[in-house]
Amino acid sequence: MTRPRLPAWLAVGGAVLIGVLTATQSRVNGQLGVRLEDGLVAAAVSFGSGFGILIVLSAALPAGRRGFARLVEGVRSHSIPWWMLAGGAAGAFTVATQGIAVGIIGVSLFTVGFVAGQVVCSLVLDRAGYGPGGAVAVTMPRVVGGGLALVAVGISLSGGALGLVPLWMLILPVFAGAGVAWQQATNGRLRARVGTPLTATFVNFAGGSVILVIAALIHVAIVGAPDAFPTEPWVYLGGAIGVVYIFLSAALVAHTGVLLLALGTVVGQLVTALVLDLAWPTPATPALGLQVTMVAVALLSVIVASVRWRRPGRTDRPR
Secondary structure: OOOOOOOOOHHHHHHHHHHHHHHHHHHHHHHHHHHHOOOHHHHHHHHHHHHHHHHHHHOHHHHHHHHHHHHHHHHHOOOOHHHHHHHHHHHHHHHHHHHHHHHHHHHHHHHHHHHHHHHHHHHHHHHHOOOOOOOOOOOOOHHHHHHHHHHHHHHOOOHHHHOOHHHHHHHHHHHHHHHHHHHHHHHHHHHEEEEEEOHHHHHHHHHHHHHHHHHHHHHHHHHHOOOOOOOOOOHHHHHHHHHHHHHHHHHHHHHHHHHHHHHHHHHHHHHHHHHHHHHHOOOOOOOHHHHHHHHHHHHHHHHHOOOOOOOOOOOOOOO
């Protein structure tokens, strides 16, 4: 049976919401990393709290129990290969990068590097047919849309902020963005096998939590544990935010394709980054004019990539 497709406006709107949540999570995890002075411990706390939420939801909801049963059966029968279970590694790397970098470089600079990796990797994955919907034609509007997203990245980096932060802090988000594009496609394929985004999200947080807890324990053994944990509840919300946006990613990628999901996410990320950095600037925050221009170009990239352009003289026949 063919699964009904969401209206394009609703699917793209969901992608934008994912971006809003991603940028918000970046700020939350970044502040936790600053308060703890340990980005890896902050990432382990964030991912671990999300995993705890998913354990409860998967046990309490019928869809979660059914999905988990399909997951176990698929692993036993080898119909679900091991690489479909590896999406959590990309999520773990992203959250670790947030905890290490965002508190220093700000949300905007983190986001533009993240966007660059995400858009380029999404184009490649769609062309290769890696997503759950199979090969997606990389048409000229999609290429132009991806190019405009990269132009927005270039605009945001043109204000001289590069001299204020270490180069490696700008490189890490690029790899995180590429990993998330792969994670979204992988989650979509796993979701198709288990029948629910809830189980795909559970698998991500299970794997990512294991990776981050091991990394944090090794780091603490080398440099020592944080002196004290902050008391403000909001700095611990990163895990819950991650549960929501990874769930949405797994649910939406079959309706949008990897690239369009990434482009919609870009808009949400950049607009939210603009708002957050205006309200809570860092020394590396780009100037307001550059940020506004960047957001406008990114929005244009989504419009170009998502609108179905018709050839001259061609009319759509009613179905």
